[in-house]
Structures are given as C-alpha cells and as structure tokens.
Amino acid sequence: MKKSEFVWMNEGLVPLEQAAVSINDRGFLYGDGFFETLRAEDGRPQFLQEHLARLRASAITFRIPFPDSFPWADRLSQLLAANGLEHGLARVKILLSRGAAPALGLPAAARPTLVIWAQPYTPPGPEEYARGWALATFPERRTTFTGKHKSLNYLFYLAARQYALDRGADEALILEADGLVSEGAAASLVYARDGGFYTPQAPSALPGVTLEVLGRGLAQRGLGLTCLPTTLSEIAQAEGLWLTNSLMGIMPVSSLDGRVLPISPATSLLQECLNLEAQSPPGN
Numbered sequence: 515m516k517k518s519e520f521v522w523m524n525e526g527l528v529p530l531e532q533a534a535v536s537i538n539d540r541g542f543l544y545g546d547g548f549f550e551t552l553r554a555e556d557g558r559p560q561f562l563q564e565h566l567a568r569l570r571a572s573a574i575t576f577r578i579p580f581p582d583s584f585p586w587a588d589r590l591s592q593l594l595a596a597n598g599l600e601h602g603l604a605r606v607k608i609l610l611s612r613g614a615a616p617a618l619g620l621p622a623a624a625r626p627t628l629v630i631w632a633q634p635y636t637p638p639g640p641e642e643y644a645r646g647w648a649l650a651t652f653p654e655r656r657t658t659f660t661g662k663h664k665s666l667n668y669l670f671y672l673a674a675r676q677y678a679l680d681r682g683a684d685e686a687l688i689l690e691a692d693g694l695v696s697e698g699a700a701a702s703l704v705y706a707r708d709g710g711f712y713t714p715q716a717p718s719a720l721p722g723v724t725l726e727v728l729g730r731g732l733a734q735r736g737l738g739l740t741c742l743p744t745t746l747s748e749i750a751q752a753e754g755l756w757l758t759n760s761l762m763g764i765m766p767v768s769s770l771d772g773r774v775l776p777i778s779p780a781t782s783l784l785q786e787c788l789n790l791e792a793q794s795p796p797g798n
C-alpha cells in the first residue's frame with residue numbers, strides 16, 4: 515500500500531489529498547507570494563537560515579506578514595518524519611502567499627497562507643554531472659524587478675526552460691534587460707576565467723543561496739567569487755561554466771547554444787566548498 519503523504523498547511527499537518535488552497539488565495543489568483551526550494555539530507559534541511567532570510571526579505575518588501583515566531587526547524591523535522599524522509603534526500607518547498615484579500619495593490623491585512631511540502635528527491639546521476647548540461651539562451655529578456663525574488667510568478671522561467679528543452683538543451687540562460695547575462699531558469703551561474711571564479715553581476719537575478727554559500731566556501735580557501743557584468747561572448751569563452759542551485763548543487767555546463775564548452779576540473783573544488791559549508795553548523 516502506498517504510504518500517505520503529509521503537507522504542512524498553516525497550523526498543522528494534513529494528508530496531501532486534503533491539502534487545499536482557496537481559489538480566493540492571491541497566490542492562485544495573481545502569483546502573489548514567494549517560495550523556497552531546499553534540499554534536505556537525512557532529515558536535515560540544508561542552509562535553512564539562508565533560505566528563510568531570502569523568503570523573509572521578499573515577504574517584507576511586498577508587505578506579506580512573515581511568520582517570525584514559526585518554529586521552522588521543528589516543523590520541518592516533523593514534516594520530514596511524517597513523510598518517512600528522515601533518511602536520504604528530500605526536496606522541501608516552503609510556499610508563502612498573501613492569502614485572501616480584496617483589491618489590487620499589496621493589502622497588508624491578509625492572513626498569509628503557509629504551505630510546506632516535502633518529497634523524495636532524486637538528483638541527476640553521476641554520469642549527468644560528468645557530462646554536464648547543455649544551455650540555450652532564452653531570447654526574451656527579463657525586464658522585471660521581481661526577478662530578484664523567488665516569486666510564485668514562475669511563468670517566465672517555465673517558458674524559458676521549455677524553450678531550452680524544445681531545442682534539446684537542459685536549461686535556459688536568462689538575459690538581463692540590457693542583454694547582459696543574468697542566470698539560469700532555475701539556477702545561478704558561476705564561471706572560471708584566468709584562474710578566478712566569477713558570477714554575472716545581474717541586478718534582476720535571484721540572489722542564489724547556493725551562490726552565497728559557495729562564495730563563503732571559496733573565501734575559506736582564500737579564493738574569491740567576483741560579481742562582474744558579463745556578456746554572452748565572455749560566458750562562451752569561459753574556462754568553465756556551472757549552474758548552481760539548492761537541489762542539484764553544482765552542475766557543469768557542456769555547451770551554450772550548441773557551442774561546446776570545456777568541462778573544467780574545478781568542479782570538484784566547487785563541490786568540496788559546498789559540502790564543507792553544508793557540514794558546518796548554521797550561523798558559522
């Protein structure tokens with residue numbers, strides 16, 4: 515018999531089949547809310563404080579009350595245990611929407627909706643990491659300031675990813691309004707040049723948690739991760755290019771718009787930096 519799945523809905527755990535959000539919820543009506551996707555290993559959510567800080571900052575910017583007193587760590591443990599995810603890998607999604615409130619604008623009086631959902635996660639296999647992912651540049655530039663927030667309005671990124679898939683690629687490369695390189699559809703970008711590591715300086719890209727953590731890990735080794743305005747041709751000439759996100763970690767890029775890119779041996783160094791940070795206690 516299939517085991518029941520449980521979801522955290524506002525005040526408690528409910529079976530997945532009973533977890534429902536009202537059609538009045540502004541998350542459904544307008545994408546008026548934010549989410550976080552975390553990786554949990556053996557029941558331990560990784561970089562929880564960093565994810566919560568980003569969620570909180572977005573909620574405050576858009577006037578959604580943030581549940582500051584919510585016992586996040588305890589509730590996540592409870593949820594993972596209820597779903598039999600104390601061992602192995604899990605994908606944890608935290609969704610916070612404004613809830614139901616009339617009128618346009620950003621009404622602050624609403625009672626937000628909080629949903630936390632944990633499912634087993636199967637990462638790409640070792641061959642996939644060794645081979646790397648193909649990138650395709652999405653021709654529509656992202657022109658909204660909401661790119662800085664992990665908003666429930668994910669349509670742009672879904673369309674970008676589909677554009678890449680339709681071309682036999684794995685991920686889309688997103689451009690800023692001025693045509694400079696921004697990020698992936700669901701990942702940040704890191705590249706190597708002249709022995710250093712860089713990430714595109716992109717004013718409307720999501721501040722990636724993995725990127726932040728990687729920056730810390732590299733700094734511990736006396737290395738930098740420098741933010742630099744980056745053109746498409748600079749990316750195409752990089753000595754190594756990687757996609758980073760909370761679930762899959764560090765994925766090398768093997769081609770950009772059909773042009774082959776070198777798979778850099780520095781992947782293992784980046785992965786080590788991330789692993790090291792994942793093992794250090796929160797707040798360190």
Ligand SMILES: Cc1ncc(COP(=O)(O)O)c(C=O)c1O
Binds near residue numbers: 700723
């Ligand atoms: C648009 C976008 N950029 C970057 C990232 C990487 O962010 P993080 O490292 O916080 O998972 C994501 C994650 O899904 C994303 O959706």
